[in-house]
Amino acid sequence: MELKNVNIKGIPTAEFNDNEYLENYIKELEANGVNVVLSKIDELINWGRSNSVWPLIYATSCCGIEFMATAAAHHDIARFGMEVTRNSPRQADLMIVAGTMVHKMAPLIKRVYDQMAEPKYVVAMGACAISGGPFINSYHVVPGVDQIIPVDVYIPGCPPRPESLFYGLMQLQRKIKVEQFLGNKQR
Amino acid sequence: MRSIAKYFSGLFIGISSLLKGMSVTWRELWTKKVTQQYPENRDTLVISDRFRCELVMPHDENNEHACTACGICQMNCPNGTIVVTSQMIETEDGKKKKILDTHQWDLGMCTFCNLCVITCPSDAIKFENTYENAVFTRSKLVQKINHEGSKLREKKKEVKPVEAKPVVEAKPVVEKKAVEEVKPEEPKAE
Amino acid sequence: MRIDQRNKKTFDIYNIMENIKKLILNTVPTAVIEEKQKLTVTVTFDKLHLLAKTLKENAALPFDFLVKLIGVDRGEELGVNYLLCSSTDLSKELVLKTGTTDRENPLLYSITDLFETAQYNEREVFALLGIRFINNPDMRKFFLNADWVGYPLRKDYDANPELNPLSLESVDMIDIAPRITENEKGELVEDTVNIFGEDDYIINIGPQHPSTHGVMHFRTALDGEIVKKIDVHSGYIHRGIEKLSESLTYPQILHFTDRLDYLSANINRHGLCMAVEKAAEIEVPERAQYIRTIMDELNRIDSHLLAWACQTNDLGATTAFIYGMREREIILDIFEKTCGGRLIINQNVVGGVMFDIYNEFQKDVKSFIIYMRDKLKEYDRFFSHNVIALGRMVTIGVLSKEDAINYAVTGPAGRGSGWSCDIRKHIPYALYDKVDFKEIIRTEGDSYARYLNRLDEIEESLHIIEQLIDNVPEGDICAKVKPIIRLPEGEYYSRVEACRGEFGVFIESRGDKFPYRLKFRSPSMALVSAMPLICQNEKVSDFIGIGGSMDYVIPDIDR
């Protein structure tokens, strides 16, 4: 698996941010060694998974509205096959954390994350979810959702515009595409 | 009798209202779709110039910028997104002068309130509309916005000197504590 | 002729207010009356309930609308400010102040029996300042967990994170509320109440639920499909904005207002700017006033469109939702081109606006007005008369006018109950006294009235914009403001009509560049506090529908 084989329609690989992370990730995975046949099947599986990311919207504030705008006609998240927002964590693949996380909410988001079925991914959308954003100095705010659950992609913005969200989701698709389902125990 | 009439009129009014609703969706089925298809339209997509997505420090062809490292942006930032580090050097004519070391800005914390830009006395920074910023690693969001080896553009008209503030040590912003300690301070010159 | 009338009117007001002063002194001879920005009355805590009751029940000018209830740590004493006004004329305002010097176990008397809206506000004061209220039926902390150490808004709050570590353990809900009551003998009794019965079938709607419009937590007792009782839990997005503001300068605080009720971001910001401008006596240029008013109204349309969309979505009509969002996107485009933000636009600053309008602004807005009028007709055809939708809205969730005032439900919801409560009419600000618009009032008080009110208000907003858009004068967009704004010592209030009702700002300044205490009145808090009342005995589906029609925004409540 090489990074240049990971294609996303519309944007050339070289123009994506943070390619080093993926390269390192691939190297790490390949250290485990996977034979060719399995890797072909893996590609098919990853193709399916990356193109069918059903999100669970963990929206607490403003970014949730921006997600709604993304889902609506003007930007249409359905083009990526992601309009199937599942409100039940059991059926979702991706948790989009959109908004501030506070102390009172922390156990709940952890619980919802635990309820999700593997494979599961988390996207931190907006400054609040990434770092606490404007409220970083507050007594009741968790400084970033990555303190509670592992985050795969960070989408900065306050709130990120729909195109930024799409970009972040495409980054996630890239990450899913380099994963190995067979022959690798991690995830 | 009246109740029967009501029963049927209710039925027909109801059905006609439903049909009206369906006629609206039918018309929408054939209208032009408003969807703009990012990323396919990446080359033609117009995002307003004023849209704030990323803080940049414009450098000219000589790799020079306008930042005097006064730190006003850092003071005005409501949540400590900007950390300006500077160093004192001695110029050729023997004067002490503060120059910019790093201008560090955390994209993952910025609220895009624009206070840094409007208060900057030398117009050294501005927001740009580059929206493709998502990354896999948190530390990638902490950016140094002055270029490597850049220096202050010498101007004929001196910018009003601003009292030096305590020089803040460059600390990795990933540790949030480090940022928190930087309480906004009031510039003494007005 | 007109001048005469106006004089007569001011004379009347003067007379009435003089009478009120007499009334206050008759009831509580020890009361201290001061003429500040508002008429301020300070009484001892044991007299407050009596005074509030007299003021509420006086026939000449009943002060029956509790606008704000503000807990303040005044240093040596912990106190509460009550901003009261008359429901018939919102410009007649009065501030009651009281306090206690006991910082260990501060106790004040509750006014929940007079103003229902006080209940959640008092619980909030308890959570943030530790003042307990005697006779409040439910003295649980409102925003914070029961085991939270310390009271954040006190000046001596210890923010050490080790006291309140981040816990990831789920805790079971405990439905027992402590309270403190005064019996006939005048003794204080502490006991507990069970919120729910033993056999109640309780479901948790929220905090993470597709249609609570955010992270509200309604513990709902059901009888089959019928809602028996609702218990509101809040604080899942309590970010401590008021505490944070106490260490920020006024221009810095502005960015929080956008994130309270993010759907009326611009209007909230307008409210805070007005408060600061009034206090610092800054004259806002004419051009800025025009831009502010136009942007406010665009923001209102934006918010009402989203509210419409979400309400239809709550009722199960996804397509309508998408249509609403589609129209909204055009406003967002205009915002983006003007201020460089879509949802959170950072437009208003102290003294004016941050960004001037762009060249094509007028053209874009005008074409939007034409487009929107057309779409309003389509909404009417598509949803407003749909027999299913009618069944889900008409006579559902009825809120009477008395209850609306009692629960301080303002905005389209309050006006849907027949209460004229539009700040733009009662206390005109910006350019609202120069434009012609109707205050939309319906008397039914049900979901449908609220629904139609919103659509009609979109039409009125379009009308307002139409009158202003061609007349934007040339000139500065921002007054000259000192880099460091220090407000003179005092208490400042400002009130604006946000999309969901009255948004209010209270600033107590001690002459510093930071506010000593800053409090926002959130319209959504009142809307949610009325939910248990109007949802009782409705079906659980209607509970969702009513929530949609009330259209609250949770971060606005939690702050």
Add this chain to the structure above:
Amino acid sequence: MILNYSQPLEVTNLTSWLDSTLRGSLSEFWVLLIEFVIVGALLLAAYAVIALILIYAERKITAFFQARFGPNRVGKWGLLQSVADMIKILLKEIVKINRSDRFLFFAAPFFMIVASMLTFGAIPFGKALHAIDFNIGVLYVTAVSSLGIIGVLLAGWSSNNKYSMIGAMRSGAQFVSYELSAGFALMTIVVLAGTMQFSTMIEGQRYCWNIFNGHISSMIAFVIYLISGHAETNRGPFDLPEAESELTAGYHTEYSGLQFGFYYLAEYLNMFIIASIATTVFLGGYLPIQVKGWVDFNGIMDYIPSYVWFFGKTAVLIFLSLWVRWSFPRLRIDQLLNLEWKYLLPINLVNIVLMVILVLTGLTLTDLLPGIF
């Protein structure tokens, strides 16, 4: 045999060829066995393929109703979108729920899928594309398709989740009520057609579909059948059991992975089944449009294979159902039951009587205008 020459695209050719070849070399038992296996496998494959196509179609059509494009990045025009979804669902973890009734929780999705499979087998897709042709086909379909509700109820009960429970209870009430109407509507046509066997019923509609034959009465029955069929499949505006904005995901809240996939597929299949029964009973099934006396026209129409006619008619009905679904808000449970018990059922009862009168007095179109129909 003349028929076959004029219809070269018909599957009848293939099946009869296969049958005769097999019979040429094997005994009766083996022939039947092999044919059963082939038919079973084909049905399963058709089941999956139809569901995938329907999911894709729904997402796309919905998008067009909502002024957007819908899936268009996976494959050409997003054609492979639902394939990707299925691959993902197949490999998704199946979460085991603590404190649930394990056995029932596991069994519930199978009820759902088996019910729709059983119904699926009895539907005539085209000439010779008809797995079972009972003489009581209509009764069988009505009976078997109502098995699915057990899957819903069990899911709601065994999940140990209050939302699921409410969803399942709503579903129970809804299904029982609307099954009545659907049954009555079909019975109205049985009165008209005088048979319960699908094949006979279809042949009887060669020149005049049942929906026209019984004119007023048939039309009413058709509308009622569509409404109640729509309600039976739990699709909007009758999607209360899984009302997203109220009950997160209703009865299947706790299901993940393949088990959820079963519900997901069954939902679409049920929609297809309702549409195909309506096609068969009301719209002449796989028969082409034919007019008595227009020999050339009939010949051309006959040239189009029967399965195309069948799927075409079904597609129209499915489109209608999507159109309705995406136009209306959701009903409340009491409104839903009101609609059934106050409007549909009384109308239905009157309608059956009316149909009986029509048939007895010879007022059906075939009786009135035998020259044309």
